[in-house]
Amino acid sequence: MGRRSFALILALAMIVSACSAETGETTTTPAPAETTTTGGGGETTTTAASEAFDWKRFEGETVRVIANQNPWEAAISPLIPQFEELTGMTVEFESLPEEQFRQRLQVELTAQSTDVDVFMSAVLQDGLRFTQAGWYEDLAAYAQNPDITSPDYNFDDFGDGLIEGHTIEGTLIGIPILTDVEMFYYRKDILEAANVEVPTTIEELEEVAAAIDDPNGTRAYGSRGRGAAAVTQLSTYLYNFGADWTDDSGMAGFNNPDGIAAFETYGRLLREYGPDGAVNNSWEELLPLFQQGQLAMWNDSSAFLGTILDPENTQQVVLDNIGYARMPTGPGGENNAFFPWALSMSALSDSKEQAWYFIQWATSPEVVAELQLSGVAGARTSTPFPDDIPQEWVEVVQYDLEIARPKLPIVIPVPEVRDAIGAAIVACIESEEDCASAVETAAEGFNAAVAASG
Amino acid sequence: MSIVKSEPLNTREALTERLGAWVDRHLPAVFLSPTVAFLILMMAFPIVFTLWLAFQNWIGGIAPAEFVGLENFRQLIFEDPRFWDALGHTFSFTALAVGAQVVIGVGVAHLLHREFVGRGIARSVFLLPMIATPVAVALVWRLMFQPDLGILNDILASLGFAGLDWTASQASVIPALALVDTWEWTSFIALIVLAGLSALPEWPYEAALVDGANGWQTFWHVTLPMVRPVIIVAAVFRLIEALKTFDLILVVTGGGPGFASETMNVYAYRLGFQYQRLGYSAALLIVFFLIILGITALLLRFRKTSS
Numbered sequence: 027m028g029r030r031s032f033a034l035i036l037a038l039a040m041i042v043s044a045c046s047a048e049t050g051e052t053t054t055t056p057a058p059a060e061t062t063t064t065g066g067g068g069e070t071t072t073t074a075a076s077e078a079f080d081w082k083r084f085e086g087e088t089v090r091v092i093a094n095q096n097p098w099e100a101a102i103s104p105l106i107p108q109f110e111e112l113t114g115m116t117v118e119f120e121s122l123p124e125e126q127f128r129q130r131l132q133v134e135l136t137a138q139s140t141d142v143d144v145f146m147s148a149v150l151q152d153g154l155r156f157t158q159a160g161w162y163e164d165l166a167a168y169a170q171n172p173d174i175t176s177p178d179y180n181f182d183d184f185g186d187g188l189i190e191g192h193t194i195e196g197t198l199i200g201i202p203i204l205t206d207v208e209m210f211y212y213r214k215d216i217l218e219a220a221n222v223e224v225p226t227t228i229e230e231l232e233e234v235a236a237a238i239d240d241p242n243g244t245r246a247y248g249s250r251g252r253g254a255a256a257v258t259q260l261s262t263y264l265y266n267f268g269a270d271w272t273d274d275s276g277m278a279g280f281n282n283p284d285g286i287a288a289f290e291t292y293g294r295l296l297r298e299y300g301p302d303g304a305v306n307n308s309w310e311e312l313l314p315l316f317q318q319g320q321l322a323m324w325n326d327s328s329a330f331l332g333t334i335l336d337p338e339n340t341q342q343v344v345l346d347n348i349g350y351a352r353m354p355t356g357p358g359g360e361n362n363a364f365f366p367w368a369l370s371m372s373a374l375s376d377s378k379e380q381a382w383y384f385i386q387w388a389t390s391p392e393v394v395a396e397l398q399l400s401g402v403a404g405a406r407t408s409t410p411f412p413d414d415i416p417q418e419w420v421e422v423v424q425y426d427l428e429i430a431r432p433k434l435p436i437v438i439p440v441p442e443v444r445d446a447i448g449a450a451i452v453a454c455i456e457s458e459e460d461c462a463s464a465v466e467t468a469a470e471g472f473n474a475a476v477a478a479s480g
Numbered sequence: 481m482s483i484v485k486s487e488p489l490n491t492r493e494a495l496t497e498r499l500g501a502w503v504d505r506h507l508p509a510v511f512l513s514p515t516v517a518f519l520i521l522m523m524a525f526p527i528v529f530t531l532w533l534a535f536q537n538w539i540g541g542i543a544p545a546e547f548v549g550l551e552n553f554r555q556l557i558f559e560d561p562r563f564w565d566a567l568g569h570t571f572s573f574t575a576l577a578v579g580a581q582v583v584i585g586v587g588v589a590h591l592l593h594r595e596f597v598g599r600g601i602a603r604s605v606f607l608l609p610m611i612a613t614p615v616a617v618a619l620v621w622r623l624m625f626q627p628d629l630g631i632l633n634d635i636l637a638s639l640g641f642a643g644l645d646w647t648a649s650q651a652s653v654i655p656a657l658a659l660v661d662t663w664e665w666t667s668f669i670a671l672i673v674l675a676g677l678s679a680l681p682e683w684p685y686e687a688a689l690v691d692g693a694n695g696w697q698t699f700w701h702v703t704l705p706m707v708r709p710v711i712i713v714a715a716v717f718r719l720i721e722a723l724k725t726f727d728l729i730l731v732v733t734g735g736g737p738g739f740a741s742e743t744m745n746v747y748a749y750r751l752g753f754q755y756q757r758l759g760y761s762a763a764l765l766i767v768f769f770l771i772i773l774g775i776t777a778l779l780l781r782f783r784k785t786s787s
Contacts, residue, residue: 303646
């Protein structure tokens, strides 16, 4: 197990280096005309070669896709009729909130259901466990097979490191669909009014928060506090305080003075300057609070860009004043954290080639370009961001992808470990005195879960 | 021709007759078989399977089923603080919820028992929360509890009080959940007690009137002792239900913040469906089942001795 997780860390390190290669390219290549035209831009790329490819091969058949509700899912679901028109197939697209999504998928796969064809998968959350269970179909063979893959697909376009990062024990577990980093969103007008600069260190963040916080109005700072959901947000703090989730042996590595300082600081920021009910807040609560102008600073996935820029749900004063910055650094240096999503095929599926058709379409150059219009950062190196996306955001994403580390500990029992760490986060938000012992308890839970799985 | 035709008819008739005779001979078994089949499939099998599971170490996708004897139970009782916390949460939630429901429910039943204008309407309105779908109720309360956006703190603010944390604090989450359960199920107790009240004889009241008892004395010394068996039955029903509460807690808090409202059922759900620790989860449910069984037995004995 130790060897495997080491391999995964290596692979993830390669993702990072690949992404840096990718960012170099995107900054030098000007956006092609068809990707910058909004609306219907995707159609312009239907070339002679793709007409030769038999998209109608499985006409009349059905693919079942289970998706987690996130920005990628929100951006792809309106495009699905295009796939149905192209192939004549029917897509049963089920999207569920994250917790229900995970549970539904695991129950169906544990029960050896053949009905699941395609599912969204996060390598950091599910990778080791699903591989061990044998639930991933190896997609490499499909992507290289000209009989079922369009000549336009251009598989080599995906960064090598990203593909390596999604290859566990020689199996390509999914085609990456979404890369993100942790983004620091803030309100320029509020910071200006208080005559303060964007915080660049965690220390400055506390000072700025104290300066701008209004307990009866706009709160200074928000980040996730709801137990397990907050673990991905704490990662950047943990790394920037110089600690890590695991030690060299794969056991808990965050129960030391650096780690405890990270937990305490994170808890104090949310307790003092965060919206009420911080321990129940996840992105589902914080995103609307930011959109409604009730939060001055907020960090979460960079993938929320499209949702934030939606004028239907975001107040004009917010839209006019959003700033994008790197995460504040700490005594342990500057780090960021990422959480990639992929589209996987169930090894138990009874219609695998049909499933591949969907995955192939959803990760095709045209669809990735169209998704990127809504700020969903795809994984194709040749697809640039369109010009109308805030340049500040693009710069932060490109910079941070180079220094990003995994948002979750690389272990098999991720859900259990997340719950254990999450309980400590809640305790640290509620009171600073109980924080250190709660972190110790979390480390014990962490080690017990890892030992049991191993 | 006619002979050829009548022969199969004869055999068919004979067959029907034989079948009829067989059914007649085994009438009870035939009538019972669908029910028995259903029970075996839907109840006996899951119980036996759960028992088998509880002695296995089986982590879905990680470790295949392997017999480990009493290991799951040992770990649960001696090494798992979350189990004891969950047990504590289950009991404190149940005690708060059922306690409040019995007191308020008996009071309400007493009020509704009196004659007044609009009594029929009042009775129906009072029963409404019980009819609502539990998950829908839970979702609405979850929104109302939200400290920033929920209506409960708005109401408190308009009355000049400071807002509460409701489900957003480890200290107040269990009382907040008990409040929802009380809102939904008080009418259940009231309904049963009301039926008990209507069945009471008139003469003890006449006697109390003659003796000069006031309203409170009549309620305390006459009504309450007479309806006590009914109250206990209602309380036992609610107690068993409250111990098993799952949908409400899962939807409103998911067992949080942290593990502060994680009851036995929510913990079992997490173990089984999220951590995939199937054997361990089964062991926990068996322990929980034994606890409920014990409490129910105690209560029923208490009822027997008291009546």
